[in-house]
Amino acid sequence: MALTTFVGILALCQLGVAHYSKFPEGFTFGVATASHQIEGAWNVSGKSENVWDRLSHTRPEMIADGTNGDIACDSYNRYREDVEELSYLGVDFYRFSLSWSRLLPTGRVDHINPDGVRYYHDLLDALAEKNIEPLVTLFHWDLPQTLQDLGGWANPKMIDYFRDYSDLCFKEFGGKIKSWITFNEPYEICEDAYGDLKKAPAIDSHGVGCYLCSDTLLKAHAESYHLYNETYRPTQNGRIMISINSIWYEPSDPANVEQVTLAEVANQFKFGWFAHPIFTEQGGYPAVMIENVAQQSLAEGLPKSRLEQFDDYWTQRIKGTSDFLGINHYTTHLITGPGVDPLAKSPSWLKDIGAVTTMEVGGDSASEWLRVVPTGFANLLRWCKSSYNDPPIYITENGFSDLGTLEDYGRIKYFNDYLTEILNVIYEDGVKVLGYTAWTLMDNFEWRAGFSERFGFYHVDITDPARPRTPKLSVEYYRQLTATRELPQDDRFKDPAVRLCSPPPPMSNLLLKPSI
Known part of the structure; x- marks a missing residue:
């Protein structure tokens, strides 16, 4: 994307002013979960x-x-209760994921587990009884260990294994599922799991494994898409997409040309890493990513780049393989200048960017990485419209963490402010946002945070074997939102200490109009 366009997007920032409250006709609301985070029954x-x-x-x-x-959350045994909670919330759809190791214990199609197949059919039938559409993710990070023992996503053979797994799911459940997601958050899969220790399997192959993973994952996604498109779509009439996550990066000083340039580089490295090969006319990885990694690799004494480019076949095979752009977004970080980020290993994806970042922006949450910056969400959406030829967009995750309070005013304010920005970009910028998915239905196992950070509408008491669910105040907020299709104005949703619609904290000088 041209630098002038990026600067223009920054200049459009507003302080979360609610110019609009009503969502367009046909806009849909949902809630998301993931199999490993809620199901339990890990070895039964x-x-x-x-x-x-x-x-x-x-x-x-x-x-x-x-x-x-x-x-x-024991959802393997309590899925009907989950469906009742979804029904009470009044959602149009439920985004959940299938457990690969529950369906295929060896990871391969040589053994299909009938109990796993039955469980998901039962869940789908329960959703159908409540007229709740399923939005189903094929892979949400829980790779069968048997396949990890073979190298996981660094092994090109995973392209075939994922295609076979997809084939089983389309064939078995496709009559009940019209909306599919191949991969959830490929950045987290590749960089945090194969380039760092942040996610399982925690392979710290920094600057190497992450790029091997992205090569395999994008090819596996493309094969799954083409399989569905050619074999199953004609009879099942569904749609299939990928869900890409991104922190949005902005310059700490928008008048600083170097910071503005580096912010665009960071966004290309984070979001563009997986979006550019699929959603652009050129295909392949972003040019700045190819250039930066090649230069760093040369400086490290390597004979070739650590980031292998796609050949012509795969460039064409991957292009256009998503019916919609799925976006998971939570927060914004700032670029403070060029150089090596203090957290960067050598070599690494983070060092390849060549920028220093900070999280010193916006409001707090219970997660160190999650800063509350609603205007950053609007800027990401504008950037996606400009960068990827105005794609139809589904927000497939967005949410707020706290420590588990039932009067979760912080979560309500977060939803209200971020939804306000969605309305602003829909009506003022013509961004084609078609639906919104809140993370998450209930407090669950938040990966390496365990249960120490709570994102749910429903509180889950993990000290009680029965895993009781207790609704938080945000349940009533979201229920009113889905019923009226309008941002709720009820006084009971306003924090007694802070008005719901007050502007968010100042973001340094982020909102100053650039001078370039």
């Missing part, structure tokens, strides 16, 4: 071990509170 009914089972059992010190997903 034929399910095999996945990479998160292995990590939490063998390296429990890596989980903040020492918990694991063995029981989680």
Whole structure:
């Protein structure tokens, strides 16, 4: 994207002013979960071990509170209660993921687990009874350990394994599912799991494994898409997409040309890494990413770049393989200048960017990385419209963490302010946002944070074997939103200490009009 366009997007920032309150006709609302985070039943009914089972059992010190997903929210046994909660919320759709190791214990199609197949059919039937559409993710981070033992996403053979797994899911469940997501947050899969220790399987192959993973993952996504498009879409009449996550990067000083340029580089490295190969006319990785990694690799004495480019076949094969752009977004960080980020290893994806970042922006949440910056969300959406030829967009995750209070005014304000920005870009900028998915239905196993950070509409007491769910105040907020299709103005949703619609904290000088 041209630098002048990026600067123009920054100049459009507003302080979350609610110019609009009503959502367009046809706009849909949903809630999301993921199999490993809620199901439990980790080793019963034929399910095999996945990479998160292995990590939490063998390296429990890596989980903040020492918990694991063995029981989680016990949704394997309590899915009907989950569906009742969804029905009460009044959502149009429920985004959940299938557990690969529950369906295929070996990871391959040589053994299909009938109990796993039955479980998901039962869940789909329960949703149908309540007229709730399923939005189903094929892979949400819980790779069967048997496939990880073969190298996981760094192994090109995973392209075939994922295609076979997709084929089973389309064939078995496609009559009940009209909306599919291939991968959830490929950045987290590749950089945080194969380039760092932040996610399972925690392979710290920084600057190498992350790029091997992205090569395999994008090809696997494309094969799954083409399989559905050519074999199943003609009879099942569904749609299929990928869900890409991104922190949005902005310059700490928008009058600083170098920071503005580096912010665009960072966004290309984070979001463009997976969006550019699919959603642009050129295809392949972003040019600045190819150039930066090649230069760094040369400086490291390597004979070729650590980032291998796609050949012509794969460039064409990957292009256009998503019916919609799925976006997971939570927060914004700032670029403070050029150089090597203090957290960057050598070599690494972060060092390849060549910028220093900070999280000193916006309001707080219970997660260190999650700063509340609603205007950053609007800027990301404008940037996607400009960068990717005005695609239809689904927000497939967006949410707020706290420590578990039932009067969760912070979560309500977060939803209200971020939804306000969605309305602003729909009506003022013509961004084609078609639906919104809140994260998450209930407090669940938040990966390496365990249960120490709570994102749910429903509080889950993990000290009680029955895993009781208790609705928070945000349940009533979202229920009113889905019923009226309008931002709720009810006084009961306003924090007694802080008015709901007050502007967010100042963002340094982010909102100054650039001078270039």
